[in-house]
Amino acid sequence: MGDSSNQDLISDLPQSIIESILTRLPLRDAVRTSLLSSKWRYRWATLTHLVFDEDCVTLSNDRALFEDKLINFITRALFLHQGPIHKFQLCTSYLQSCPEIDQWILFLSRKDIKELVIELGESEWIRAPSCLFKCKKLIRLELFRCELDPPPTFKGFLCLKNLNLYQVFVASDAIESLISSCPLLESLSLSYSDSLTLNIYAPNLKYLCLEGEFKDICLQNTPLLIVMSVAMYMTEDIAEHMQQSSSCNFIKLLGSVPYLERLIGRIYFTKYLSIGDDRGRYPVTYSHLKIIELYQVSFEDMKEILVVLHLITNSPNLVELQISGSSNTLTAMEATDLDFWDKECPSPCLFDRLKVVKMTEMSGVPHEMEFIKFLLESSPVLEVMSIMPCPSVMDGRLNMLIELVRFRRASARAEIVFIQC
Numbered sequence: 001m002g003d004s005s006n007q008d009l010i011s012d013l014p015q016s017i018i019e020s021i022l023t024r025l026p027l028r029d030a031v032r033t034s035l036l037s038s039k040w041r042y043r044w045a046t047l048t049h050l051v052f053d054e055d056c057v058t059l060s061n062d063r064a065l066f067e068d069k070l071i072n073f074i075t076r077a078l079f080l081h082q083g084p085i086h087k088f089q090l091c092t093s094y095l096q097s098c099p100e101i102d103q104w105i106l107f108l109s110r111k112d113i114k115e116l117v118i119e120l121g122e123s124e125w126i127r128a129p130s131c132l133f134k135c136k137k138l139i140r141l142e143l144f145r146c147e148l149d150p151p152p153t154f155k156g157f158l159c160l161k162n163l164n165l166y167q168v169f170v171a172s173d174a175i176e177s178l179i180s181s182c183p184l185l186e187s188l189s190l191s192y193s194d195s196l197t198l199n200i201y202a203p204n205l206k207y208l209c210l211e212g213e214f215k216d217i218c219l220q221n222t223p224l225l226i227v228m229s230v231a232m233y234m235t236e237d238i239a240e241h242m243q244q245s246s247s248c249n250f251i252k253l254l255g256s257v258p259y260l261e262r263l264i265g266r267i268y269f270t271k272y273l274s275i276g277d278d279r280g281r282y283p284v285t286y287s288h289l290k291i292i293e294l295y296q297v298s299f300e301d302m303k304e305i306l307v308v309l310h311l312i313t314n315s316p317n318l319v320e321l322q323i324s325g326s327s328n329t330l331t332a333m334e335a336t337d338l339d340f341w342d343k344e345c346p347s348p349c350l351f352d353r354l355k356v357v358k359m360t361e362m363s364g365v366p367h368e369m370e371f372i373k374f375l376l377e378s379s380p381v382l383e384v385m386s387i388m389p390c391p392s393v394m395d396g397r398l399n400m401l402i403e404l405v406r407f408r409r410a411s412a413r414a415e416i417v418f419i420q421c
Contacts, residue, residue: 028056028073045080049087052077054094063094071100078107087115095120102129109134114159119144125169133157143168150174156181164189172196211266218252225257226288231266248276250307258284262291263311270294274303289315290353291322298326299367302340308371309344318354321375325361325368325390341370349378350410357385363393364400373407382411388419 057069070092078085088108090101098120108116109131116138120126127147133154141157142164149170157163160182168191170178175192179185180201188205190198192212199218200208206224210217211231219225230253250273254260265273292311298304312318357375362368376385387404389397401418 045082051089054092067095085111085113089117091119093121105129106131112137115140117142162187166191226259226261229264230269232268232272234268249273259288260286261288264293266295270297270304270307273307286315290319293322295324296326297323299365313349318351320356322358345374351379354379355383360388361390362387363390376407376409380410382414384415386417
């Protein structure tokens, strides 16, 4: 029998297993395996997933020296690479200026790249080179602080399923064209810092996350959408546009998403939905909607309250509801228009599956309390309602608590948790 102690068992493993091992190592360590033996010299060079960060080279107090080392490491790794590259990820806060990115992307466009993620320092913006739009096999594209200008000849990413653009600068018509030219798109995240009117045509879209300064958002063809998160920043320009708008924002944004399962509306979301002549024209029942989160709802704005009521009363399978009040709603304890609840709340109304309600930033104004009362009376399987008052409200907390415990509860199991912050 041969001496088994001299056998190189690791080197004799199948290539697929060796690649699996190398993929799980930080890229710097994977490259270092080239020093093990002649058999290992270029084993790392066939990896299909390349993830670069500041750990790829030794940290240095000399920032310029460190940048040069990292750029050289990436360039050399790409130069020595053999075969296809399916994933290229670069995430570092140390590269403040990197013109080499253009050459890297040009190289990747010839390597069957499928996943491309680039995030540099917070103060650095990059302009995507035209060769990016030649990456025909992209499935995932994630860019941070990037300027996009698709060339006129661009026909779309026909394989793209995930598009994440954070703090991008791109013309309104260009972003709409980009989205509509990705027929397989399933997930879209867009963070935008300029006033934008956005029309989304994406028949296979399932996950949507929008954050930025939007004048209008219209979902023209998103019938498969199941998760939506929207945060809208208000500027004077957008506020003026909203005041002059007559179209129904609720219909434009939520009128054609029948399979929605989770809705997250952040800053100014309910304000935006309340714009336009809407009464009696909401056509959708959200039979699949189980979780609703709404932030900074003004309970002194009757139109915003109507938006909330419509959403929850047309969601028969709602399980969890989270609402935070507007920090501007701090006073006005006088009861006004309380007959609104008799006129607008459907009777009888039962939330047969609602189990959890979380109310935060509550200030105890009458319409907040009426809303809580309505939920308690209409939720026969409710398990817990937690209420956190606004930190600025101190004197009225005891009155809020006294009023809460007097409300009738449809569920004998319902527990009211009053959280002191």
